Amino acid sequence: MTTADRPDPQQPEENPSGDGSHDIDAEFARLTAGLGLGDEPLTVDDVLAESAEEEPAIAVVATSVASAKALAGAIRLGREARTDGIDIPGGTRTLDTETGAIAVGELKEQPAHDLAAITSTALQRTGLVLFWRRGDRMTATRYKAGERGEDVSPAIVLGAVADEVEQLLLGALTLDELGEGIDPSTLTRNEALSWISKKKR
Structure with a gap:
């Protein structure tokens, strides 16, 4: 075989089937x-x-709590009440909306469920809904008393949240546009108790 006849090692060999395709x-x-x-x-x-x-993900825990401060305090205490060692995911913050305070963050799926479990542990009798979206996929899951409940159609429960929350979940708004909010993990236990007790008065 001459140099001219020798196959180029950088070129892929064609499929033996003769159709010109290769794996x-x-x-x-x-x-x-x-x-x-x-x-x-x-x-x-x-x-x-x-x-x-690598697609950005967003988690929203929708509650009926009246203020972002009270919700932040509840999440801080909810973490203490858990016995399974899960922690408040980094990047979580609470925000006020007209339909109730929300906890939000750019969270992957498991940390999003951790946040919902911690939040519902603190709220106990009050149910909540975790919305989670990545790309074109959106899920909605009910939580109560720290336990995961049923998955529901997001379309059914989106009508119960404020317009800005729906826009966030649909990608029309960003987290930064909603505001800085409150990071529950930065609160001391006394601050958490104080913020909750003030709301009860």
Whole structure:
């Protein structure tokens, strides 16, 4: 075989079936070879899955609590009451709306459910709804007394929240546009008790 006849090692071999196609994962592995991505070759599905994970997510815990201060205090005490060790997710804040205070954050799915569990532990008799959205996917889950309840259609319960909350969940508003809010994890126990007791008077 002459140099001119020798196949180029950089060019993918065609499928033996003769249809001119080749395995997309094999081609992808060839293109990413030597990039220091670990021992296991990446596939196209791996990259698509990672891209989905990087999409921004938003969690909204909708309650009937009258003020963001009282809700922040309740969440702080709810964390203390849990015996499973879950903590208030970083980036959580409480905000006032006309239909009740909400706890929000750019949270992945499990931390979002942790926040709802902590919040409903504090509120006990009062039910709440956790809305969670990433990209085109939105879920709504009921919580009561610290326990996860049924999943419901978001369309059914969105009508019970303030317009700005609905716009946030639909991507028409950002968290920054809703305001700074209150971070419950920064409260001391005495502050939490004080904010709750003031609201009860």
